[in-house]
Amino acid sequence: MNSAVLKRNIKKRISMGHPWIYDNEIERCETPIDGSLVDVFTFSGQFVGRGYYNSNSIIRIRLLTRKNVSIDREFFKEKFSKAYRSRESLLRNSNAVRIVFGEADGLPGLIVDKFSDYLVVQFNTLGINTFRDEIVESLVKLFNPTGIFEKSEGLALSKEGLERKEEWIHGKGPELIPFVLNGIKFLADTKGQKTGFFLDQRENALRLSSMSGGGRVIDLFSYTGNFALHCLAGGARAATLVDVSQRALDVASENASLNGWKDRCTFITANAFDFLRESDQSSFDIIVIDPPAMAKSSSSKANALRGYKELNLRAIKSLRSGRLLATSSCTQILSEEEWQRSINDAFQDSKKLGIVSFRGGQPSDHPEVSSIYETKYLKFLIYRVFGINEF
Ligand SMILES: C[S@@+](CC[C@H](N)C(=O)[O-])C[C@H]1O[C@@H](n2cnc3c(N)ncnc32)[C@H](O)[C@@H]1O
Known part of the structure; x- marks a missing residue:
């Protein structure tokens, strides 16, 4: 595993739980492949967390965990079930919910919306995109969706070295996905804006x-x-x-x-x-x-x-x-x-x-x-x- 050492005066932001580490906050770092994992340490050698690296972004590292754990299918499954449990109350009278809201769910760069039996996902950073297989498999295991549509778009993608993608990456579904919100019938537009709604x-x-x-x-x-x-x-x-x-x-x-x-x-x-x-x-x-x-x-x-x-x-x-x-x-x-x-x-x-x-x-x-x-x-x-x- 590659490692990065932070400057002596670690920013309060980082120690208080913010997952971003900017290029000027790093004292030294081996040069990992963009998108790969790095372990982050304080200047005095204490483990801070594990995240993914991108030399093309001023946010050089985005932390995925503060624990010494593997980033694998099980890791994503746990994150998804925890996030979903905290949102279940929103599913009264509705069958649509944002399951993952990037940094706010400890998963920088990832968005997952559920519209009835379908999921729409955005992989917005190179680092999270490298885990796309693990993420899709975990989502399938947990939610058994009829289809998963990838809708990665937005200006930041090219800066991350990624291309815009709009396609079904698991199963299939309609262009307009029917769902219910607050008892009202809606369609999420897979050809529309953001995740469709x-x-x-x-x-x-x-x-x-x-x-x-x-x-x-x-x-x-x-x-x-x-x-x-x-x-x-x-x-x-x-x-x-x-x-x-x-x-x-x-x-x-x-x-x-x-x-x-x-x-x-x-x-x-x-x-x-x-x-x-x-x-x-x-x-x-x-x-x-x-x-x-x-x-x-x-x-x-x-x-x-x-x-x-x-x-x-x-x-x-x-x-x-x-x-x-x-x-x-x-x-x-x-x-x-x-x-x-x-x-x-x-x-x-x-x-x-x-x-x-x-x-x-x-x-x-x-x-x-x-x-x-x-x-x-x-x-x-x-x-x-x-x-x-x-x-
Ligand atoms: C934040 S979204 C609105 C979301 C909507 N209120 C909802 O709850 O689903 C902004 C919308 O503004 C539209 N838009 C952008 N610029 C506009 C403009 N100058 N005049 C009218 N609509 C515009 C976009 O097409 C988009 O549908």
């Missing part, structure tokens, strides 16, 4: 559903209609879905049909910024805003905050008194405070008040880990909007 909004959408009776909803950045359909399930009269992706809206339309709600839906293929600028939303009772991540690095933070402010400002201006704004951010590098300040600014500029009716976040299948701040990314607020004089 955004399971992270499951609790936020359910909460909005309980507040949407009788209302008219506009779901901006709708993807395949998660929020819109939750609102319809909660008794909303009608939903308008806006997304720039025609494919997302086509699947949304199928989702609506599956539940018998297509006649209550309108689908608009548009850039949501332009749509908000060019049309009047004053007839809506609920506006949902759930854009994709707007910044990846601190240099683009200011632009992202401007974007959030613009979107929320336009929505707030058009909402009549007592109506709801459900707004979200998945930009990991923005803190909740920074993001919320941009919304507060939007309220001020529109001379309105917002009362926070619900503050959401990530469900327990996308856990936040105290020492790994990168695991926290999703922010969600439902405001009831009032004119200052109507408050």
